[in-house]
Amino acid sequence: MQTYKEGHDQIKFSQPGAFENTRFEKVHNEIFKNAADASIIIAQEIAYLIMSKQKKNKNCVLGLATGSSPIKVYEELVRMHREDGLSFSNVITFNLDEYYPMSKENNQSYYYFMHEHLFNHIDILPENIHIPDGTVRFDSLNQYCIDYEMTIKNKGGLDFQLLGIGRTGHVGFNEPGSHVNSQTRIITLDHITRLDASSDFNGINNVPKRAITMGVSTILRSKRVVLAAWKQNKAEIIERTIQGLISSEIPATFLQNHTNVTFVLDQSAASELTRFKTPWLVDKCLWTPELKSKAIVWLCEKTKQSILKLTDRDYNNNGMSDLLAQEGSAYDMNISMFNVLQRTITGWPGGKPNTDDSHRPERASPSKKRIILFSPHPDDDVISMGGTLSKLIKQGHDVHVVYQTSGNIAVTDDEALKFAEVSNDFLLDSSQTDFTDVIHFLNNKSENQIDSLAVRKLKGLIRRRESYAAVRYIGLKDKNVHFLDLPFYETGQVKKNPIGQNDIEIIKDIIALIKPHQIFAAGDMTDPHGTHEVCLNAVMTAIKALKPRKFMDNCWLWLYSGAWHDWDINSINMAVPLSPSEVILKRQAILYHQSQKDKVMFQGDDSREFWLRVEERNRKTAVHYNLLGLTEYEAIESFKKVQI
Structure with missing residues (x-):
């Protein structure tokens, strides 16, 4: 990267000439x-x-x-x-x-x-x-x-x-x-x-x-x-x-x-931008396996054909003649791509025991894995991979759901007041300490006032108990649920503190305690206020620090998405199909998060409730697979594998 120097009117950026290399950009x-x-x-x-x-x-x-x-x-x-x-x-x-x-x-x-x-x-x-x-x-x-x-x-x-x-x-x-x-x-x-x-x-x-x-x-x-x-x-x-x-x-x-x-x-x-999304339309490409997959999926969408129906003419007419020349024929290339996509599909997200796993997304051994599912907020687990979570539990794996933050900022004052009043009525009947101070604070809260510690605790407990209810419904025992309440989040405001060493140590401790064979983490970076990105960076930093430990040799990292968007088909490494009943199970688990229902506090560019938006995305992924010529499923949850 270049730094500023005297004698120039402005900084010379690190990629001179990039603009001139494409006819699309103005x-x-x-x-x-x-x-x-x-x-x-x-x-x-x-x-x-x-x-x-x-x-x-x-x-x-x-x-x-x-x-x-x-x-x-x-x-x-x-x-x-x-x-x-x-x-x-x-x-x-x-x-x-x-x-x-x-x-x-x-x-x-x-x-x-x-x-x-x-x-x-x-x-x-x-x-x-x-x-x-x-x-x-x-x-x-x-x-x-x-x-x-x-x-x-x-x-x-x-x-x-x-x-x-x-x-x-x-x-x-x-x-x-x-x-x-x-x-x-x-x-x-x-x-x-x-x-x-x-x-x-x-x-x-x-x-x-x-x-x-x-x-x-x-x-x-x-x-x-x-x-x-x-x-x-x-x-x-x-x-x-x-x-x-x-x-x-x-x-x-x-x-x-x-x-x-x-x-x-x-x-x-x-x-x-065209030079990144479809670079074969701009100039000659270095056809890596990733770019080839992306191009073939794009070609299917452009021609409205399944993979196995693509012809030499389709490739030649859409800027991919050099790829065709490199591979020899559309027939061979189509078969190869079809197999790549087909092998991403599995109903055994923890690996299928006693089978040949050479072409499966996950290892068959060990047959019973220790698994950590990191959830940035107290509902990302069921929203983004509730169906997969259910399969992992039913298939006998030792699954631990780890909520990284309390999620208290996403509980409205009205919702907190309702719980405080119910709790106050109960406690008054029992002659215990009341919630008068919390109720008074919420009733008199001024514009931009930061929640008191007691109010933050109440809102965090609301999210916590909803989380327990949701994963119990799926079949997870309470002892396998962990709340980290990472310090960076606890500001009482939308703006959070930078991730600190204390946050990293907390994540390292839970990974070292469980010694997982699989880690699932949120990879959706379109979270409108950035908590997903911060939480993923914290997990990656913790994993890097733990890498020398022996148990990490047999640990795989999978990133899930879905709350705001799903992975592109060409970037999916594991696709877990859901039956109609599993879609309903996932929906019911999401609805246990009652404080988030009807009012999506941080909705990004989609104002619908999370259960609606995620069902559409999961179904859209399944339809996309089907249009490419693969088996038709009700819905699919998708994952990307990241090298540790």
Whole structure:
């Protein structure tokens, strides 16, 4: 990775020329392995710009964004200030937007966000900070917005604008329909934008319906624009923005006409771009087994044919002639791919005893395995692999379900109050300590107030008892249920602490205690507030530390999905079919999580209840297998194997 150097107008990113190699893309973009590496590069470009302006005794005018995308950029800038002496004394900032109405003291305000993540930790002059004011009287807003524009102009315009992107394609809060000539103004937020913010506000009803935002033309006048986007849930809108036509329906596409713009993406956010999704349509490919599987499944979808019906002409007409030449014939290639997919299907997710397992996803030996199922929240186990869990228990394995967090943040105040009142009535009848303090707190809880320890404990107990009920229904004994209550989660807020060594040690201890032959962990990275990713990283770190231990030689790691999306067919290593009765069993287990029913607190881009969304996804996977020419099943739960 290159670092910033004097003598350049901007940072030279790590993949020069990538943009020129594809005819589909209309915006310069750079792809990084992860958001952390990419954020450092962005921060370095900003730092160089600040320093170059200091040498000329000039101010540096930055346009700044909020949301999850720029957080690591701000972390690196703070580090540079503390450790490298980077000064912000000549920096003037203008933020893109603010909710309306919104007080500065509200911890969901962008004023609060910017001070928490950046301004409180650097030497910027307070008078040089400009953030739209969410408390301006409505009848004064028009003039306020004009003044905001004039202040930017009077400071010399924006030297650098940092952007994120919403799933509607908004930049700032310029929602679909925004005009290319729009300037700073009040705007009504799109429903999807409010839905995406609902986890921060503990429900969509608490998300403001309006916001003040810089306009599209304000952004386009910036001398330099960098747009950052991370994770899978941004992949579709990134593809439409970079490869689609310019349209007010996707305001970010107006950036195609900017002369100095770079989109900085991680691999997940870039995954829908043609050169990554279907690279054989762009250039010659190195046909790895993984890419070949992906291409053949795609070809079946494109031609609406099963694998064994594909012909030489199908391959030649769809950019895969070099693959056909390499393999010799469609017939041989089809048979090979059919066998690969067929061998992923098993009704014995713990391995089938006393059988030839050379082509099975799991080992036959030992016939009775010790198994850990890590569940980030107290319902991911039954939501994502409830049918497989039931099979593992019925087939006699020593299964342990390990809940990594309490899940208390996902219990509504109303639900907690109901339980507190019931418990209070019971305890008063028994002359025991009452729940008066908890009830009083919930009845008088103010906006943005963090739950008391007692309330958090109550909400955690609600999730805990629901979890016991759900896995008992499937057949698991209480002694095989473990609650880690990892410390990183216990903040009482949607925002969690970074994973710490204490969290890792807790996970290491449970793995070392059980000495598993199989570990199942959540691999779904589209969890809207990131707990899945944090929990998986903690498991992977713990496994790496334990790898020298002898028992780890015979341990396999499987990743499950399903809460927000299922694995692509070509990436599935184990497919566990479910009968109609097993689908009903799984549904009933999910419904034991009553506090999560009817109100999906952190729903991502799907507002349906989890049992509905996961049944559709499991059935869709089964239908996909069937359309490829394999056996028809009611539903399929899918898993990816990860090398330990």
